[in-house]
Structure formats: C-alpha cells, structure tokens
Amino acid sequence: MEHSLYDFMNMILIVACAAMSMVFLAVQLPSDKGIKKYRKSLRFLASAYLIMSVIGLLILVLDLPVVNLIPMENLIVASLQAPLFTFTLIVLINPQFVTRSYVLKQLYPTAAFIVLYLAVAARWGNPVITNLEELKLQAYHPAVMVREMFLIYYACQLVYLTKVFIHQAKKYETEIDNFFSNSFLLHLPGIQYSFYSALIVGISTLISCFLFTEIATLIFTVVYCLFYVVFGLHYIQYPRVFKDIEQAIYPPIDFNTQSENTQLTWNQLKTEILNERYYLVYGVTIEQMAQYLNISRATLVYFINSEEGMNFNVWINALRTQSAEELLTEHPDYSLTQIAEVINYGDSPIPSDLRYKLA
Numbered sequence: 001m002e003h004s005l006y007d008f009m010n011m012i013l014i015v016a017c018a019a020m021s022m023v024f025l026a027v028q029l030p031s032d033k034g035i036k037k038y039r040k041s042l043r044f045l046a047s048a049y050l051i052m053s054v055i056g057l058l059i060l061v062l063d064l065p066v067v068n069l070i071p072m073e074n075l076i077v078a079s080l081q082a083p084l085f086t087f088t089l090i091v092l093i094n095p096q097f098v099t100r101s102y103v104l105k106q107l108y109p110t111a112a113f114i115v116l117y118l119a120v121a122a123r124w125g126n127p128v129i130t131n132l133e134e135l136k137l138q139a140y141h142p143a144v145m146v147r148e149m150f151l152i153y154y155a156c157q158l159v160y161l162t163k164v165f166i167h168q169a170k171k172y173e174t175e176i177d178n179f180f181s182n183s184f185l186l187h188l189p190g191i192q193y194s195f196y197s198a199l200i201v202g203i204s205t206l207i208s209c210f211l212f213t214e215i216a217t218l219i220f221t222v223v224y225c226l227f228y229v230v231f232g233l234h235y236i237q238y239p240r241v242f243k244d245i246e247q248a249i250y251p252p253i254d255f256n257t258q259s260e261n262t263q264l265t266w267n268q269l270k271t272e273i274l275n276e277r278y279y280l281v282y283g284v285t286i287e288q289m290a291q292y293l294n295i296s297r298a299t300l301v302y303f304i305n306s307e308e309g310m311n312f313n314v315w316i317n318a319l320r321t322q323s324a325e326e327l328l329t330e331h332p333d334y335s336l337t338q339i340a341e342v343i344n345y346g347d348s349p350i351p352s353d354l355r356y357k358l359a
Contacts, residue, residue, distance in 0.1 A: 009218060010056050013225040017053040020232040021046040027236050034250045035242055037095035041088040044103070045235065048084040049228065052077055069129040070147040070209045072117055078205040079110040079154050085198045085231075086161040089191055092238055093172035095249060109157075113150045120146050132210070151209060158202050165195050172249070177313035178301050179248040179286045181279070186245055194234055201227050247287060266307045269293055269300075279319040280343060286312045 024046040029039055055077050083106040087098045126143045129135050138144045169192055176183045201224065208220045273279060278292050290297040301312065308315050320343040327339050 007060060009221045009225065010060060013221060013228070014053045014056040014060075016225055016229050017049040017056070020228065021049040021053065023232065023236065024049070029239060032242075032246075034246050035239065037091050037098065038238060038242070041091040041098075042236075044084050045088045045232070048081045048088075049232070051080055052228065069132070069135050069211075070144070070151055072126070072147055072150070074205060074209065075147070075150050075154055076110065076114060078202060079113075079150070079157060080107065082154070082157055082161055082198075082202055083107065086165055086195065088235070089195050089198075090165060090168045092191055093188065093249065094168050097168060106157075109153060113146065113153065117143065117146045117150070151206070155206060158199065158206075162199060169195075174311065175248050176245065177311040178305070179312065181284045181313055181316040183313045186241070186248075188241065188245075190234060194231060197227060198231065247285065264295065266303045269295070269303060270307075274319075279316045280323065284316065 024042045027042065029035060029042075055073055059073060083103060087103055087106075091098050120142045124142045127134075127138050127141055129138055129144070135144075139148070173187055176186050180186060204220060204223065208217065211217055211220070272293060273289070276292070278284060278289050281288070286300060287297050290300045293300065304310070304312055304315050310318070323343050324339050327334060327343070
C-alpha cells in the first residue's frame with residue numbers, strides 16, 4: 001500500500017516540478033538591465049526543478065527500491081540542487097557574487113562522484129541496503145564506499161553553502177543600512193526564511209539516507225513536494241521589491257569623486273546636515289545626501305562609518321530620535337503619530353525607548 005502511495009506522491013512531485021520549471025521560463029520580467037542576473041537565476045532554478053522531475057521519473061521507470069540506505073539518486077539530486085538553490089537566493093541580494101564559472105566549480109565534485117559511482121557500480125555492482133545491519137556488512141563494498149564518501153561530501157557542502165549564504169546576507173544588510181534611512185522593510189527576511197527552509201530540506205535528505213521504512217520515505221516525499229511549490233511561488237515575486245533595493249545592490253558610479261573638495265572635514269559636513277536638517281527628508285538615501293553635500297557616496301559612507309561609528313541607517317534614525325525628544329520637550333501635547341510624521345520615521349519602527357517616553 002505504501003509503495004503505491006509513494007509512487008503516487010512521487011508522480012505529483014514530478015508534475016509539480018515540471019510545471020514550476022515551465023513557469024520559471026515563461027514568467028514575464030521588466031526589461032530593466034539590472035534584473036538580468038535574476039533572469040538567469042530563473043533559468044538555473046528551472047534547471048534544478050527539471051533535474052528533480054527527470055530523476056523522479058527515472059526512479060519510477062526503473063522501479064528503484066523505495067527503501068535503500070544512502071541511495072545515490074537522492075544524493076545526486078540534493079548535491080546538484082544545494083548550490084543552485086543557494087546561488088539563486090544570493091543572486092537576489094548580491095548579483096555580482098554569482099558567476100557561471102563559480103557555480104560550475106561547485107558542481108564539478110558532484111559530477112566526479114557520479115562518474116566514479118557509475119564506473120564502480122558497473123564493475124562491482126550496487127547492492128540494495130534495507131537496514132543498518134546490512135549497511136555494516138556492506139560498508140566496504142566499493143559502490144557503498146562511494147555512496148558513503150558522497151554522503152560525507154554532501155554534509156560538508158551544506159556547511160560550506162550555509163557559511164557563504166550567511167556572509168552574503170550580512171553583507172547585504174550592511175549595504176542596505178548604509179544606503180537607506182528607512183531600511184526596516186528592505187532586509188527581505190523572506191530570502192533568509194527560504195534559505196533556511198531549503199537547508200532543513202537538505203538536512204532531511206541526509207536523515208532520509210538512513211530511513212528503512214516506506215512510510216517514512218513517503219513523508220519526506222510529501223515534504224519535498226510542498227517545499228518545491230512554496231519556494232517557487234515565493235521566488236517569482238522578487239521583481240516586486242527589486243526596484244526598491246536596486247540602488248543599493250547596483251550602486252551607481254560616483255562621477256564627482258575627482259572634483260569634490262578634499263579639504264572638507266566631517267565636522268563641516270555634519271554641521272551642514274544638521275543645519276539643513278537633511279536627515280528629516282522622507283526616505284532619504286545615502287546617495288541623495290551625498291548629492292546635497294556635493295561629495296561622493298563612498299566619501300560620505302566612510303565619514304559616517306569611521307567618525308560616527310555606525311552605519312547610515314542607524315545614524316539617521318539616531319538624529320531623528322534626538323529631534324523627536326526635542327519635539328517632546330517643546331510640544332508635550334504631541335501624539336506619537338504626530339511626532340513620527342514630523343521626523344519622518346516612515347515604515348521604520350519607532351524606538352522602544354522613545355515610545356516609553358511618549359507613553
């Protein structure tokens with residue numbers, strides 16, 4: 001019963017992945033040049049879904065055993081898709097990081113394992129292992145050893161890709177906070193949720209390599225099916241937020257760097273910012289403020305980071321908080337909403353300490 005149900009769920013997974021692959025290739029995107037990396041990432045993702053669909057179909061056609069510890073087909077799918085899922089998400093926050101050569105380098109070890117496995121299995125066979133006792137007995141069989149080495153490599157691959165993603169996510173948040181004054185809604189937590197969901201699925205693949213009941217395998221197949229559909233639907237919505245973050249992840253070239261007054265000091269620049277109250281301009285960005293001051297964006301970022309010891313977002317909102325406290329002293333009858341409108345907190349949350357003072 002479980003076997004037929006497993007085949008049914010596997011067929012649903014095959015159809016869902018094939019359908020999502022077609023959706024990725026057919027989705028209409030704006031002609032903006034800045035989104036070209038995202039357009040390529042859709043092709044990568046379509047490939048990942050198509051791979052899942054094809055291998056699932058092969059499993060059905062070849063009638064491979066449902067229960068087989070450390071199955072090579074599962075490891076191949078997981079090892080191919082782990083970097084593809086990771087890099088399709090990194091493309092959204094740092095398009096310059098992901099290059100074709102870099103992606104291919106991450107896929108070479110998997111290709112090497114596939115070639116080695118096929119050669120070894122053709123020479124010594126590929127035993128089906130249905131329980132831990134059989135695994136102990138067959139542990140030194142050449143094909144099983146290749147599967148075991150591949151399993152260890154895949155675990156290391158997950159660790160490496162997690163480190164890469166965390167580093168790029170932190171870099172993205174730094175860039176956003178150094179560009180926007182109201183960056184609260186631009187941190188894109190959905191991208192991190194998507195990655196960690198994919199990581200959980202990846203870890204579950206490791207666990208599933210040691211499952212020896214059909215019902216457990218069926219449960220994991222259902223989880224995979226749900227993940228692929230939800231991930232795909234979330235990913236194709238990215239263009240909605242791209243316009244908001246484009247300036248930060250595709251910074252314009254500073255043309256006025258050579259002509260700016262190199263004698264200006266931070267005290268002079270800060271005095272102008274405070275006197276002109278540039279920090280109260282709604283949604284002001286580092287690029288706009290640099291234009292107000294007639295200096296390059298890079299110079300302004302350097303001054304704020306080094307002289308104030310904080311990023312642009314934190315500094316601007318510290319100035320706004322100070323203005324709010326002054327307003328509170330001068331106009332104690334003002335409501336929280338009125339003060340928020342004056343200091344232009346916009347979509348950013350008002351600091352808890354300020355809320356406490358206004359309560």
